[in-house]
Amino acid sequence: GLEFPLVFLPGWEEGVFPSQRSMDEKGEKGLEEERRLAYVGITRAREEARISFAANRQVYGRWTSQLPSRFVDELPPANVEASSETGYYGGGPGMQQHGSRWDADPDFGGGYASPGWRRAQANQYRGSHPGRQPVIEGDGRLVAVSESSAASDYKRGDRVFHLKFGYGAVRGVEGNKLTVNFDKAGEKKVIDSFVEKA
Known part of the structure; x- marks a missing residue:
């Protein structure tokens, strides 16, 4: 341990870390292996370990709401300095019930100051209404059809x-x-x- 002054540990979301596949295949034993990996990652840091997670992630071309990893809530509060809000409120149906204990921390959010965030705070934005997804309007057009049964006008050598x-x-x-x-x-x-x- 203590090999590097600063260690970055991204992707701490349920299903990503701990890996859903590992938990499905190995159950509790897989979860404990993932927890061990979290410990190994954190203990590589001599001075600071920066753990990050996303409220939304694109998985196989689709945006999905993510929950913070259970390992984030297992971190001892005395050793954690949270620097931005988790953003898990109002993310979609059911997301308001699944926050993180860090959301209640009054010091949590002191370091997040992008212009968009300041505008949202000034307008008291708290996400979309629970259970109602925002409507995204747009026009679509068919670009290509991929059906193996469709015959092609091309032949070998064309x-x-x-x-x-x-x-x-x-x-x-x-x-x-x-x-x-x-x-x-x-x-x-x-x-x-x-x-x-x-």
């Missing part, structure tokens, strides 16, 4: 052009997915609607 990869030759066809050996970019898999015959 020359094609792709806006990003340039010219290439079709090496394989699987439904509407093409394996193309591009002259400059090498072999890539693309959907046939992204190329045109050259």
Whole structure:
């Protein structure tokens, strides 16, 4: 231990650390292994360990609300100097009931002073109404369809052009997915609607 003056430990959210997979596969034994890893990470710091977690995280292309890791609440308050609010209030259905004990700390929040945060505090913003998701409006358009049963107009040996990869030759066809050996970019898999015959 005590190898570095400052250690950064990001990603302390439930499901990330401790890992949901580890807990599902190994149960309590997996949780204890993750707790041991948390201890090892913290004890590498000689002077300061900075632990961070996110209220929202993009997982497989979708934004999800995250809860702080149970290990955050296990830290001894006498040894913790919290520097920003957790942001877990108003994050969506049920999120107001699942805060962190650090949310009640009066000193928690002293170091967070971005312009957006100050505006939100001035307007007394406390997140969206519980149970009601904000409406995001926008227009969508179909870019490509990926169905293995769809037949492609391309065949092996056809020359094609792709806006990003340039010219290439079709090496394989699987439904509407093409394996193309591009002259400059090498072999890539693309959907046939992204190329045109050259």
